[in-house]
Amino acid sequence: MIRTRGFTGRSRANADEQRVPPGQYVTDDFPVLSAGPTPHTPLDRWTLALQDGGSLVGKWTWEEFQALPQTELTVDIHCVTKWSKLGTVWEGVTIDDLLAAAGLEEPSAPHLMAHCDGGYTANLPLEDLLDGKGLVATRFDGEPLAPEHGGPARLLVPHLYFWKSAKWVRRLRFMEHDEPGFWESLGYHIYGDPWREQRYDGD
Ligand SMILES: Nc1nc2c(c(=O)[nH]1)N[C@H]1C(S)=C(S)[C@@H](COP(=O)(O)O)O[C@H]1N2
Numbered sequence: 737m738i739r740t741r742g743f744t745g746r747s748r749a750n751a752d753e754q755r756v757p758p759g760q761y762v763t764d765d766f767p768v769l770s771a772g773p774t775p776h777t778p779l780d781r782w783t784l785a786l787q788d789g790g791s792l793v794g795k796w797t798w799e800e801f802q803a804l805p806q807t808e809l810t811v812d813i814h815c816v817t818k819w820s821k822l823g824t825v826w827e828g829v830t831i832d833d834l835l836a837a838a839g840l841e842e843p844s845a846p847h848l849m850a851h852c853d854g855g856y857t858a859n860l861p862l863e864d865l866l867d868g869k870g871l872v873a874t875r876f877d878g879e880p881l882a883p884e885h886g887g888p889a890r891l892l893v894p895h896l897y898f899w900k901s902a903k904w905v906r907r908l909r910f911m912e913h914d915e916p917g918f919w920e921s922l923g924y925h926i927y928g929d930p931w932r933e934q935r936y937d938g939d
Pocket residue numbers: 766767768769770771772815816852853854856857884885886898899900901902903904
């Protein structure tokens with residue numbers, strides 16, 4: 737079959753339209769959105785911790801984290817400022833594998849708060865991170881994740897607005913009850929489903 741450039745372009749545009757949540761536009765750029773300066777934690781001082789109440793229930797050095805099962809995920813991402821980026825390729829450790837590595841097949845609370853270098857936080861229902869839906873990503877597009885995009889490691893939760901994908905994540909804390917994170921306490925939606933345009937509190 738012969739395809740002209742125009743045909744390919746048009747069919748791609750149509751397919752993309754159904755892939756893109758309401759109010760979003762597609763960009764090939766990868767904008768940087770950070771509420772503060774980019775932290776630069778050296779890998780030999782980096783750890784990822786899993787916290788339940790006052791207890792540490794898991795902790796990995798960079799080396800230990802690299803030894804966990806690594807998963808590649810190709811997903812579309814949607815920022816509340818209305819850009820979407822299609823077919824982004826990430827690598828990292830799924831939350832399922834992280835919990836399994838900590839011996840937590842039965843997680844103890846239904847919500848998580850992600851805590852980051854620099855103080856940023858984002859709250860998430862644990863369920864939204866399970867079954868391969870959430871990743872602690874350390875690679876983007878086949879390369880180590882750039883610091884401005886959250887390197888060494890960020891959360892990736894692509895089915896929610898991208899503010900939930902906390903950059904420079906260092907600690908995941910189980911919560912019995914949902915609490916607002918950084919943007920959520922400043923008026924953003926507590927859940928943030930782009931398909932329901934849950935941008936702000938009350939949407
Ligand atoms: N630690 C931290 N994570 C963060 C943010 C931030 O300011 N600090 N911004 C959020 C927002 S609002 C968006 S849209 C995405 C942007 O990710 P990017 O800069 O890689 O595009 O990161 C999210 N994660």
